[in-house]
Amino acid sequence: MSQMQNVERQLREMILGLEIGPGERLTERWIESRFGASRTPVRAALLRLETEGLIGRDGRGWTVAPINLAELGQIAVYREAVEVAAVRLTAALEDRGGIDVIAAMLDSCDAETPREEWHRVGMDFHIELARLSGNEFLLRAVRDAMTRLSRARWLEVRDEKALGRAWAEHHAILAAVRAGDADESARLLSAHIAGSRDRLVNSLHDDRRGLRARGFAVVAA
């Protein structure tokens, strides 16, 4: 694997894993020494992460994207548009066998599953559902949206009850898609996304002082 891909992947993981906090400054020299690569692949990786929205420019320098509550609302609208379109396509397919794989993925999580795994599966559910549509652009859009939401979802304070409700909603969506009911799938998915957004924004809004205390830049809604 090339150095550029190495740096890109590791840096993305550090950002998404909050090892580098939202709002933190990045210098090419620091990354260079941190990953043992020279500046050329480092700069290439930064350019790619910039298009993913994980980092941005701060004048001449680089900054890890802050947690932006207003952006979360816009992403929810965007997600709804593309995910609903994807699920409607999927519900109209003859071969919806892929749904069972997604259901199995959900069921692989139980009480002993680490939180990190729940987090990943919760995002992969939406990504894999979009993949079933067969539309590369809808898939990419969903993947991008989930990437941008990843840190916020990780920071969200989620109680067991909310987690269980989300999982039930996921299963309900799958059931509607499996039945080929596009309207019901769309309705359930829209409601799920709206609820998810509300819990997320409320949780982070309530926590924003705590987040700032941890050194995380939080942009108000």
Add this chain to the structure above:
Amino acid sequence: MSQMQNVERQLREMILGLEIGPGERLTERWIESRFGASRTPVRAALLRLETEGLIGRDGRGWTVAPINLAELGQIAVYREAVEVAAVRLTAALEDRGGIDVIAAMLDSCDAETPREEWHRVGMDFHIELARLSGNEFLLRAVRDAMTRLSRARWLEVRDEKALGRAWAEHHAILAAVRAGDADESARLLSAHIAGSRDRLVNSLHDDRRGLRARGFAVVAA
């Protein structure tokens, strides 16, 4: 303006203007000498254009993205999802003053307007309409989709009648949005996009031999 931005902009214009044909190979050294920049900004520009989908990797090298008829169909689905979402948002706004600016933009084209300008305005209509929604993600999605469609639309053989019909549809969409009728706006926009896709794919499909004769790589649907 930085060298990277210069190279990126000029290379994008050459690709979209078909001065470099779809499917053509690109070498970093050629670009370097062509624009008088060194490889560092050239590589940065290539990385950005790659994320725009205008170029892709061909093994170790770079290739201008071919005209892909299957992709055009997928983009139409994607466009419909995001543009309809955007126009619904806009129709629900209190302040829809921006619509008049778009109408004026359409009206700035007449029989003497060069074809290039019609082409640009035809894309800007959709982009600016999406901008009115205020949602950055929907706007970016529409802009990306139009960029990817740009070359295909340029190659499309369009008769006066089809062009006039498209303009009438644009005005009808604006009227519905101005009236705040979200459902009607969405219906008209969906029909417009579907019709646009059909004309585009049919035209290119019929022309694909001619396109290949011009040295353009065309991927079948």
Add this chain to the structure above:
DNA sequence: GATACCAACTTGGGATACCAAGCCGGTATT
């Protein structure tokens, strides 16, 4: 003590040198 100014350093932007892998053409062998 406050401020204006200057030097050293930091940092991203760009240029260039080097490398490894792959491609191509030529040559020698059968």
Add this chain to the structure above:
DNA sequence: AATACCGGCTTGGTATCCCAAGTTGGTATC
């Protein structure tokens, strides 16, 4: 004549060097 082999050339990947602009810390002056 066909083919296997080899050497040079092209090309992207990487490392490194230089530069200009901006920042910082200290110092001298008022």
